[in-house]
Amino acid sequence: EDVMDHSDHELWVKEPYRDKRLIVKTAKPFNAEIPPKEQVEHFDTPNELFYVRQHMPVPELDEKTHSFKIYVKGVNKQFEFSLSELDRFPRVSIRAALMCAGNRRSEMNKVKPVKGLNWAGGAISNAVWTGVRLRDVLIHCGVDLEDTEGKHVIFTGADMDATGMNFSTSIPLHQAVDPRADILIATHMNGVPLPPDHGYPLRAIVPGAPAVRSVKWLESITISRDESPSHWHQKDYRGFNPSKTWETADFSTAPPVYSLPVTSALCDPVDGDTVNVKGGCVTLKGYAYSGGGAKILRVDVSMDQGQSWIEAELKSDPAPPRQHYSWTLWMLNVPVKRGDTKMEVWVKATDSNFNTQPEKFDDIWNIRGILGNAYHKVKFNVKHN
């Protein structure tokens, strides 16, 4: 999640057109949130509103000439596929949210400053991804499904830093070949070819994992005894307790984040809004999400700082219980008392493992500001007509 300033003009001149509604956090590389009210307007986020998280300039690729390679270390084999050669594998579609591990970092930042993009809650969006199963491709390449222990699948993208290093990260091979993990090599997003900002023409989709594992502009896959050696894999996206500092945190022994915890947010109204009371009520809308295939079972809302809780109405994708990779949208009409002018909302979700969110950010604070899944607490004003 480093925010590098690639200010060399030439590198950036071919960046794609971006929708003006996106909330830009950094221009180079381009990092932008979806506006919260747009999040809850669409169950599947329109491609042009899907949040964007880049590490480097967007590479220019062509689906007609692009190919990707698979290296199977140990057996020392190499395979190369053009996009049309992927047609030999069954095409499948998976609905999955992608969320940056640093989503909601701005709330953690208020406890004590952390390093990273100051995301509000807009670093998550939902889409239907179409492509072929990574598992099928690996089987085709002779990867032994029974010999996965200690092995990793390294994804390398075509994006490159100033030193010529390609972006790369990895996931455990065990996860890569798990049929329930629904990992894709995707060509399409919501029915159309991947836009350049989302990995055109080929992207790994690792549902339930931090979005960083869903490598864009996929160029190669390597089956290896080691995790990706890249900076992005080794020095980022690992969890620490609040007492670990940049001096004491040992990235080499800290486990990488391969699955995200349960979270939720109120998206409409947003903090500081003034909302008109209609029929004695205001309407609250938000999202909830849990990684690793867990489904959101309940979203509870409190208007009195936790004294009482009301269950929200959920809109869910009908995926099987342990393969639930979509977000859930929620809605709730809450009554407003005649004299009230200010309201405070607390939101918390419960997932299918009955995990819930911590109340506050203090005890989940970490140097990198990731995994910020405490209750979402929002204050807004109400206007009676």
Added chain:
Amino acid sequence: EDVMDHSDHELWVKEPYRDKRLIVKTAKPFNAEIPPKEQVEHFDTPNELFYVRQHMPVPELDEKTHSFKIYVKGVNKQFEFSLSELDRFPRVSIRAALMCAGNRRSEMNKVKPVKGLNWAGGAISNAVWTGVRLRDVLIHCGVDLEDTEGKHVIFTGADMDATGMNFSTSIPLHQAVDPRADILIATHMNGVPLPPDHGYPLRAIVPGAPAVRSVKWLESITISRDESPSHWHQKDYRGFNPSKTWETADFSTAPPVYSLPVTSALCDPVDGDTVNVKGGCVTLKGYAYSGGGAKILRVDVSMDQGQSWIEAELKSDPAPPRQHYSWTLWMLNVPVKRGDTKMEVWVKATDSNFNTQPEKFDDIWNIRGILGNAYHKVKFNVKHN
């Protein structure tokens, strides 16, 4: 989790011998915790110390004559197996903790009274279970692995209430046939035949789920369009928010608990203990556990009410990442200042989905007192020599 008083002497006269070290909560039915200090003395709990949770008298069964039936509704087929006929299936061993959904209820009870056995943290133990895979047996019986949606596997035990109703509960068929769910029909516990208190001669083992799903004295399995109709399944082991009362809670729409959230506890010392300081330190020992196959990645301990956190040393089972059904034991030496006489420990765990525990029980409180996984907070005294 109903505590029925079956006071009819005749029903109870044949109850098995129980180890005197067990901490008895109710005698009829027999419900008893393992002493906390015994929990952390053994990675696999000795059978005689494994916590016991009964709903009814222990049925007297004989492995030579016991058989169990499988009913596949729809195709209207019925199968019957003696124990020796199970030998046709491969035997497998799985290390799994079993935990009562009501473990740690006594802490939730302090917030506001709940209904159920007042368990401290001793309603969890760990064992190696040996038997055959439920999946293999269901495949043998012709169950269609591709047609699982909306179907359930009902387990029925030989234990019976005063009205002649057998104990029963169910799990989704999707979960039952998931190879990664590691569900067994078990005959052995830690290498010996199941003791009567733990289901002799046959028990379903559903790792990662509340122990109630691991039905003892297994008599039949039914593949059904419906969940188990039993009281124990329909009117218990479902989650609600803290504002739901016995009047407003709708069990028919609340999702059953099929997987347990991340939890942890300090077992030695226990609350109120006086501990000798050795080498300027005291040693803390406890367990941590997460359901659904999640592994414990970190246990953090605070000696200053959350101001700072120290990572404990973990002892884990080497199971694959998403099939981690064992508990994890943890240990930490904490320094004691010369003048200190009282200490307070807070413990929290983080699992492989990076879910953590809520700080307090208030917002996870529920009428049935289940899913109590807030931080474990323990006060003890220290004695300097």
